[in-house]
Amino acid sequence: MKHVMFAMVSGGVLLLVLLIAMTVHGRDLRQGELEEALSQSAKQALEGAMINGDMEIHDKDALTAGFMQLLLSRIKGKEDPNLKLQVDILQADVDKGLLSVHAKEWYTHPDGRKGSCEAGGTYIVERESDKKICRITYYIPWDIAKELGLDYVKGQHTVYRQFEVSEGKKIKDPGAVADVKGLKFAGWQAVDGVAIGSVAKTDVNYIAIYR
DSSP states (O other), X not given: OXXXXXXXXXXXXXXXXXXXXXXXXXXXXXXXXXXXXHHHHHHHHHHIIIIIOOSOOOSHHHHHHHHHXXXXXXXXXXXXXXXXXXXXXXXXXTTTTEEEEEEEEEEEOTTSOEEEEEEEEEEEOOOOTTSOEEEEEXXXXXXXXXXXXXXXXXXXXXXXXXXEEEXXXXXXXXXXXXXXXXXXXXXXXXXXXXXXXXXOOSOEEEEEEEO
């Protein structure tokens, strides 16, 4: 009887040890995944702003939104009913290429208990120093800007959108501008003769055409 009791107690202790080991390993694994997701998402968002020009990131809000979109796409275990993610943006600076974040994730352990892990860091991406930076500017006529409720100076085109890309990157279409009373947006006209979709080699300007 003693042997049976000893075996049962030993088995219970072994099971407890295994559960603890699985919990610790699971937390370490989850934290590692969160750290990697934060790092990759932050660097990709910053590179989109500072180097590639593949993402239309021009300010703090756009950088934050781009980062969050990338991060959520990398979070694993979305089927977990207890999955919850809290992200705090501590600092976001497009000009400096800096993003500082902290995240806490709640999830379910294999034994059904709830667990959590935290990760964070400051990520910096510098502009490519060996490539020329091209400034792409989109203008709208001052009278259109007036109708849209934007700041304007009579007789001067109004800057609608402006961003920078590295030389050799494609110039992307910024999308349509809203129609105004009696006029519809017809497209972007290249002031410098460089069509949208072309490779950037120098600063380029476009003007919105209304008909």
